[in-house]
Amino acid sequence: MSAHNDPIHIKREQFPEDFLWGCSTSSYQIEGAANEDGRGPSIWDEFSAQPGRILDGSSGAIACDHYHRWPEDLDLARDLGVKAYRFSVSWPRIFPVGTGEIEERGLEFYDRLVDGIIERGMEPWLTLYHWDLPQALQLQGGWKSRATVDAFNNYADVVSRRLGDRVKHWITHNEPWCSCIMGYYEGVHAPGETSLQSALQACHHVLLSHGQATKIIRTNVPGAQIGITLSLHPIIPASDNAADLAAKVRHDGMRNRWFLDPLYGRGYPQDTVSLMGELCPQVFDNDMEDIAMPTDFLGVNYYFPEVVKDAPGTYPFNVEIVETPNVERTAFGWQVAPEKMTELLLRIQADYAPANIYLTENGSTYDDVFNAAGEIIDEQRKRYLARHLVAALDSVKAGVNLNGYFVWSLLDNFEWAQGYLRRFGLTYIDYQTQRRILKESGKWFARFLKSEHQR
Numbered sequence: 001m002s003a004h005n006d007p008i009h010i011k012r013e014q015f016p017e018d019f020l021w022g023c024s025t026s027s028y029q030i031e032g033a034a035n036e037d038g039r040g041p042s043i044w045d046e047f048s049a050q051p052g053r054i055l056d057g058s059s060g061a062i063a064c065d066h067y068h069r070w071p072e073d074l075d076l077a078r079d080l081g082v083k084a085y086r087f088s089v090s091w092p093r094i095f096p097v098g099t100g101e102i103e104e105r106g107l108e109f110y111d112r113l114v115d116g117i118i119e120r121g122m123e124p125w126l127t128l129y130h131w132d133l134p135q136a137l138q139l140q141g142g143w144k145s146r147a148t149v150d151a152f153n154n155y156a157d158v159v160s161r162r163l164g165d166r167v168k169h170w171i172t173h174n175e176p177w178c179s180c181i182m183g184y185y186e187g188v189h190a191p192g193e194t195s196l197q198s199a200l201q202a203c204h205h206v207l208l209s210h211g212q213a214t215k216i217i218r219t220n221v222p223g224a225q226i227g228i229t230l231s232l233h234p235i236i237p238a239s240d241n242a243a244d245l246a247a248k249v250r251h252d253g254m255r256n257r258w259f260l261d262p263l264y265g266r267g268y269p270q271d272t273v274s275l276m277g278e279l280c281p282q283v284f285d286n287d288m289e290d291i292a293m294p295t296d297f298l299g300v301n302y303y304f305p306e307v308v309k310d311a312p313g314t315y316p317f318n319v320e321i322v323e324t325p326n327v328e329r330t331a332f333g334w335q336v337a338p339e340k341m342t343e344l345l346l347r348i349q350a351d352y353a354p355a356n357i358y359l360t361e362n363g364s365t366y367d368d369v370f371n372a373a374g375e376i377i378d379e380q381r382k383r384y385l386a387r388h389l390v391a392a393l394d395s396v397k398a399g400v401n402l403n404g405y406f407v408w409s410l411l412d413n414f415e416w417a418q419g420y421l422r423r424f425g426l427t428y429i430d431y432q433t434q435r436r437i438l439k440e441s442g443k444w445f446a447r448f449l450k451s452e453h454q455r
Ligand code: FCB
Pocket: 026, 029, 174, 175, 178, 231, 301, 361, 408, 415, 416, 424
C-alpha cells in the first residue's frame, strides 16, 4: 500500500485468499471460575494473592467469566468473521496438582469449547501453556525443575489424545521470554522470582518441553500443525556509535536469539553464552536436538520495538532500554511502530526461514471511553490495527511466509500485573455486569473481514 493511502482503507482482498484471520485469548486472563469443577490453583492465583503484585490488587478469579459465558464469546468471535480462534488450556483444570490424577470435568470443558468453536465455523488453535502453571509444581521448583518438563509432556499427551480428533493447530508455549525472564528474573510475573540463573534454567526447560511435546503431539494427532509462539522485538540502537550498536547485538541475543537460535538448530547463541558465563543453564545430551524438533510454524507475537544503549555497569550485560521521547505510544507506554514489525518479520524469514509464520498476537491498549450513545469509538485502537495490517501485507509482499494474523484480543481481560487497568479487547467488558460491548475497532475489523466498505 502506498504511503498516501490511509491504512484504514486496507482491504481484505489485498491479502492472499487463504490468509488466515483469527483472534487470540488465554485461559487465566478470561476464564474466571478459579475454584470450579476441581481446578487446582495456578501460580497466577498465588501471585495475585500477594499484596502489591497486581497493580489494582485484582486477580483472574472471575475475569470475564468466560468459563460460563463461552457460547456468547464464541458468537462474538464468529460475528467478527474470524476463521481461527486461539485459546489456551488451563493446565490446573486438567491436572489440579500438575501431575497424577486427571480432572475429567476440566477436559469436558475444553471438549465443549472446541465443539463450540467448530460449530461456529472456526478452527481451534490451542495453546498448551499460556503461563498458568499448577501451583503444586511451582512448590517443587516450577520451570527450574526438570521434572516439570516431564509433567508438561504428560499434560500435552493427555490433552492431545483427548482433543486431537478435532484440534489440528497446536502451540506448545506462549512467549517463553515472559514466562521465564519476567517470571523468574524480573519478578514482575508469576512466580515472582529474581534470579537470572533460575530464569535461564527455566527457559531451557520450557524450550525442552516444547520440543518433547511436539514429538508427542505429532504421534497423537495425525495431520497436526505444531508450533511455538515467541514474543519478538525489533531492537533499535539509540545511536549509531559503535558502543550502542554492540549493545543492540547483546540485547538481541537475550531477547530474540536466545529462543530462535536453539529452536532452529543452532544451539544457544555463543555471544550471549559468553556473557552469561556460569549463569548458563545445565544442558543434558540430546536436549538441543529435542529443542530443535522440526515444527510446522513459528508464532510471532508483535507489540513493540526496544531502543537500547550501551550502559556500563548495568546488570547483566551493560545495556539500558531507553524511553525515547516524542514517539507514539499506547496507554501501556509501548512504542507504536508497525513498520518495525515488517522489518522484524523480514529478518526472521532471512535468518531462520520458518516453514510458516503466523502473527499469533498483535494489539493495543488505550483508555476506552463511552460516548453519549453508549458506544466506544476507539479510533486509536482501530488505527493501530489498520496500520499493523498494512505492515503485515507489506511483509507478505516482500516475501515473508506470513500466513495469518490473530488480533489480541477478542475481549478485554485480566492483563497480568496490570490487572484490569489495561484493556486490549475488540470487545469491552463491563466487569460489574459482565456485559460485552463491541468497540468500534471490533466493528471495523468485522467490516474489513467481510470486505465491507471501510471508513
Ligand atoms: C502478551 C501476552 C498476552 C497479553 C498481551 C498484551 O505478552 O501473551 O497474554 O497479555 O501481551
